[in-house]
Amino acid sequence: MPVFYECQRCTACCRWPGQVRLTELEITRIAAFRGLSEHDFIQQFTRLRADRQGLALMDKPNGECVFLEGGNCAVQAVKPQQCRDFPNLWNFPGFEQTCRAVPKLVAEEEYRRLLRVMTGRERGTT
Ligand code: SF4
Numbered sequence: 502m503p504v505f506y507e508c509q510r511c512t513a514c515c516r517w518p519g520q521v522r523l524t525e526l527e528i529t530r531i532a533a534f535r536g537l538s539e540h541d542f543i544q545q546f547t548r549l550r551a552d553r554q555g556l557a558l559m560d561k562p563n564g565e566c567v568f569l570e571g572g573n574c575a576v577q578a579v580k581p582q583q584c585r586d587f588p589n590l591w592n593f594p595g596f597e598q599t600c601r602a603v604p605k606l607v608a609e610e611e612y613r614r615l616l617r618v619m620t621g622r623e624r625g626t627t
């Protein structure tokens with residue numbers, strides 16, 4: 502049976518170093534959600550990615566994501582796919598030492614349902 506990691510909203514993944522990549526569609530959605538033009542959103546909340554191939558969310562001076570506010574994601578309803586996909590569709594060796602998501606053995610049909618709900622994506626288990 503597949504393992505589904507149930508996020509506990511501890512926000513560790515919003516605070517560790519790295520970059521949250523943004524697609525053009527995500528820029529459009531998040532800008533609209535914040536009531537900003539795309540130009541203003543890009544100026545205020547994004548930076549060039551390390552590979553210079555696109556944009557990523559800006560960090561606060563303390564390294565947290567710019568949208569982490571009071572222990573919550575300020576753009577939860579439209580947060581980037583990269584955030585939605587962690588840790589079930591991507592993670593890294595040892596992530597469990599920091600991420601508090603609870604691993605649960607679930608039937609394959611339930612796994613696919615949970616993935617759809619959490620990530621918006623369809624994915625088989627093989
Ligand atoms: S956009 Fe939201 S979920 Fe993604 S890292 Fe920032 S605060 Fe966390």
Ligand code: SF4
Pocket residue numbers: 507508509510511512513514515587588599600601602
């Ligand atoms: S995915 Fe993990 S690190 Fe991120 S908020 Fe959920 S439990 Fe915390």
